[in-house]
Amino acid sequence: MEKHKIIKIIWIILGFIGFGLGTVGVIIPLLPSFPFYMLTLFAFAKSSDRLHKWFMSTELYKKNLESFVNKKGMTVKTKIRIAACVTLVMAVGFIMMKHVPIGRIVLAIVWVCHVLYFIFGIKTLEVEGGEND
Template sequence: MKIKKGFYLILGCLSLALGAIGAILPMLPCAPFLLLAAFCFTKSSDRLHAWFMQTKLYQNNLESLVKGQGMTKKAKLRIISIVTITMLFGFIMMRATTIGRVVLIFVWICHLLYFVFGVKTMDEKDLVNDNKSQTM
């Protein structure tokens, strides 16, 4: 059992680091890494999970999504553009592989549909007001 918790702890710390880098660099998405970090911290340590939920990194990037409130338009556009650029690079590299290109197009379309129709869009003001009400 200690090995399993240690694995989740290491994976959570690695995911947190990648998520923090992704919050700064535009080419690395932060949300998937931060979600993985939250999951791993839940499995490894209650104290570490509670700490992570209180960080600005979590509150600014994931909290509204996890609560089901959605994401800001800016965050959605950033994720969509990063994935589009990344997949375009893969598409260009697969010139000779037609099936690979078809799969990439399918995944890209599913990604767009999910973020456009599956994730609610919230106003930036709502996010700021929600964060202010929590700190009071």
């Protein structure tokens, strides 16, 4: 098999893994869907125009990524939802590291950077008219 085809297959597999984990993240709030859908978008763009167009036409893409990809920003509701999920996951890790103080410090620094990035690094978009997020 040609090297190009193998790489394409790997991107497709990564795209479907991201899609599956992102979809689980929509159902289970502890798993953030945004980074997995970003992986899906990137992987499908690298591998298959048809899969890329299909993913961009789904409600999952439109609800979770479209505003960020097109306008390079997110609504307040989306920012809060993503930050809350990440905070919950990091809180579990923080609790589990009660005997690892350096781990807690690193996790706290990562969490603060994450929150600051969402507040100051990502443009906040206004919700248009009757659009529900």
